[in-house]
Amino acid sequence: MIGLVAYLVFFLIVALIFAVAVLGLNLQWGFTGLFNAGVAGFLAIGAYTMAILTGPSREAVLGGYELPFAVGLLGAMLASGFAALVIGLITLRLRDEFLAVATFGIAVTIQLVCVNWEYVTGGTLGLISIPNPSRALADGPFAQNLIYLALVAVLAGLVFVGLERIVGAPWGRVLKAVREDETAAASLGKNPVRVRLEAFVLGCMLMGLSGALYVGFIGYVSPFDFLPIVTFQIWTMLIVGGSANNRGAILGALIVWAVWTGSGFVISKLVPPSVQAQSGAMQAVLIGLILVVTLLFRPRGLIGEKIAVSRHARD
Amino acid sequence: MIRRVRAAAAGLAAIAATFAMAGAASAVECPVKLGAVLPVSGPMGQVGERIAQTGQFAVELFNEAGGVKGCPVEYVLRDTQGQPTVGVDAAKSLVELEGVPALVGAISSGVSLPILTSVAVPSKVVQISCCSSSETFTQLAKEGKTDGLWFRTYATNRSQSAMAALLATKAGFKKTAVIYVNTDFGVGLANRFKEDVVKLGGGLGEVVAYNESQQSYRAEVTKALQGNPDSLFLIAFPVDGATITREWLALGGTDNLIVNNSLRSDDYFDAVGRQYLKNLIGYDSAQPRLPSVATFNELFEKRFDSPPNGPGLHSVFDAVTVTLLAMEQADELTGPAIRDAIRAVTKEGGTEVHPGPDGIRRAKELIAAGKPIRYVGATGALSFDENGDVQAPKMVWKLIDGKNTEVEYYSTEDIARLIAKLDN
Known part of the structure; x- marks a missing residue:
């Protein structure tokens, strides 16, 4: 029983860290229609910033400032926000699939920079011993993880409430207007390029926050953590949960991560030991099957976008 | 604010302690479980599958000789898909849901290391890898951050x-x-x-x-x-x-x-x-000229109809076998006890024991008689240094x-x- 609870706490930490990134992507894709295929790159920027700011000093590698955890989180968000600003200024004139290709390329570039820029990232060896703040507050992995879960849950909750407020505000309506018809939005005196840039930067800052929380939890970062499959996972979470709905984004993160990891558990229970080594393929099939079935029956995601009609229209 | 955080932390710790006590009964329950976290799909899938099968084979041979402490050993394999997040989750679920006291894996250092820092060390579980070669592990061990729970049977760089x-x-x-x-x-x-x-x-x-x-x-x-x-x-x-x-x-x-x-x-x-x-001149790892290596090669050929050619096969076999011997040797099946027992069953001066059911049976007799043993396996005599590294x-x-x-x-x-x- 204790084991199950301990595992669930661990599971929820990782799932909620993903949820923060999914919320960021939801702002970009769900509300603004920006196809960001470079999620892993912005996670990486946040993660490495966190590692450099809060990690212990080491020879021949930048960093070791041993700054507090909160400073690391803020720094990570600022760094990924700044990177998003620069990248956004260059690429946001591109639409849809062109933006997707550009951001995908950028994410791969960022990953390669992580591999090669040893002075900053430690190269392929990665950066070790990043402090986890919960280790100082309690003894034993269970209590420590509970504390970290509380921290991640509070942050994810703040992000959720904040996003709900801004997408419900006039700014949020402009986002949707830009998503639905840029020309119409511009004709009403809105500046679509500026709005797209704002949404892009804000969304990427959340991805940076997610990367930083991941590193703070695991205590280690390497380029291996940011392969393109991570972008695919975050996207799947958003699509399954329901884009343009922040509740859907969080639900998607929890469900997709549960399917992704739970399928391994189910297979290790059901498959006889003699053929377990071949079970990897079965797990991949199972994951794919569940996702396809979800999309067939709920094409707009588990919780789709709420139809918003102006309250004045009712009269 | 700080006081409140402390109070909350103390409260959480108390809850944790209550839970921990409930689970403290420690007689050996059958079957004894050994966890394996290996990439059997994804980019390393083909290599990983062979390694996973060889690990399973080592468990089968051990079971033929009667298992650990009279219990059959169950080899619980979980796929990392070559992804750190998936591997970490698999390891945590093996530790918490299956209750394994030792983990074999992973292959890539980029997956093994997060498992070590976020699962094995905090949960006090032994982790032994067949294939991770990064020097980062040695560095981590030197900094005292592995609690000696990390071992690898693959000779380092x-x-x-x-x-x-x-x-x-x-x-x-x-x-x-x-x-x-x-x-x-x-x-x-x-x-x-x-x-x-x-x-x-x-x-x-x-x-x-x-x-x-x-x-x-x-x-x-x-x-x-x-x-x-x-x-x-x-x-x-x-x-x-x-x-x-x-x-x-x-x-x-x-x-x-x-x-x-x-x-x-x-x-x-x-x-x-x-x-x-x-x-041109080159170097390579050599198979030691030892009967134990030949024994393993023969056993492997008999089981798989092909010689054990491929990365990690000898080293995963030894990783699994030495962990199981350590489980037999240890007073209780906990990470720290197994960690110490791994040192004990590879110590110089003990009676040499070899792979295969006969060798394991002999080892178990010697352990039961309280005599020291030294496992000499598919990669020769394993001698872990203080950082958990071996030489070949x-x-x-x-x-x-x-x-x-x-x-x-x-x-x-x-x-x-x-x-x-x-x-x-």
Whole structure:
């Protein structure tokens, strides 16, 4: 029983860290229609910033400032926000699939920079011993993880409430207007390029926050953590949960991560030991099957976008 | 604020303690579980599958000899898909839901390390890897952050750089350039080599990294040629290695080549042309000349109808077997007890025991009689140093009349002496 609870706490930490990134992507894709295929790159920027700011000093590698955890989180968000600003200024004139290709390329570039820029990232060896703040507050992995879960849950909750407020505000309506018809939005005196840039930067800052929380939890970062499959996972979470709905984004993160990891558990229970080594393929099939079935029956995601009609229209 | 956080922390700790006490009953329950976290799908899937099967095979042999503490051993395998997040989750679920006291895995260092720092060490579970070669583990162990729970049965890069430096200086080279693959493996090896070759009295030329799968490496080769080195240490894999070697020779580089173990491959020799590789010299891990190795090879062939050729097969077999022996030896099946028992069953001076059901039965009799044992397995006698690393014997090879031929053999003891000389 204790084991199950301990595992669930661990599971929820990782799932909620993903949820923060999914919320960021939801702002970009769900509300603004920006196809960001470079999620892993912005996670990486946040993660490495966190590692450099809060990690212990080491020879021949930048960093070791041993700054507090909160400073690391803020720094990570600022760094990924700044990177998003620069990248956004260059690429946001591109639409849809062109933006997707550009951001995908950028994410791969960022990953390669992580591999090669040893002075900053430690190269392929990665950066070790990043402090986890919960280790100082309690003894034993269970209590420590509970504390970290509380921290991640509070942050994810703040992000959720904040996003709900801004997408419900006039700014949020402009986002949707830009998503639905840029020309119409511009004709009403809105500046679509500026709005797209704002949404892009804000969304990427959340991805940076997610990367930083991941590193703070695991205590280690390497380029291996940011392969393109991570972008695919975050996207799947958003699509399954329901884009343009922040509740859907969080639900998607929890469900997709549960399917992704739970399928391994189910297979290790059901498959006889003699053929377990071949079970990897079965797990991949199972994951794919569940996702396809979800999309067939709920094409707009588990919780789709709420139809918003102006309250004045009712009269 | 701080007070409130402390109070909350204390409250949580109290809850945790209550839970922990509920689970404290510690008689051995059958079956005894051993966790394995390996990539059986994804980019490492093919290699991982063979390794996972060999781990399963080691468990089967142990069960034939009666299992651990009278219980059959259940091998619970979970897939990492080659992804750190998936691997970490799999490891945590093995520890918490299956209650395994020891984990075998993973393959890539980028997956093994997050498992170690976020699951194995906090939960006090032994982690033993067949294949992770990164020096980061040694560093972490030196900083005291593994609590001794980390072991690996794969010889680290440490001996590789020492061998290369030895080859360079024995041949009398005065200035050795280095071209290395930019992965954790290549970086670690090249950095070590820089120190080792100087300590043995050699000299260093340019040290140049290359990224995998490029069409041409002219820029890297040109840079490495600066200062007219009299030899080249090439750390590469066959396809890129052949491209680099051809360009190196074409641009007037010397044919005094020293290469790492991955280039001991016909693909490489044929792609470059054997006639150009007369002065090539290389090192590789050698299988120790021991009966225990032959026993493993025979058992493996009988079970799989093919010889155990492939990365990680010998080392995963030993990783699993030594962990199970340690479980038999340990007073209780907890991580720290197994950690100490792994030291006990590999200690010099114990009665040697070999792989296979007969060897295991004998080991169990000796353990039951309270006598010390020393496991000598598929990779020879495992002797873990204080960081959980092992050394393996090495051999030196050349192409003689175009044929890949072993010319020298260095035993584990020779290698240990060489490294001791370099590290002091």
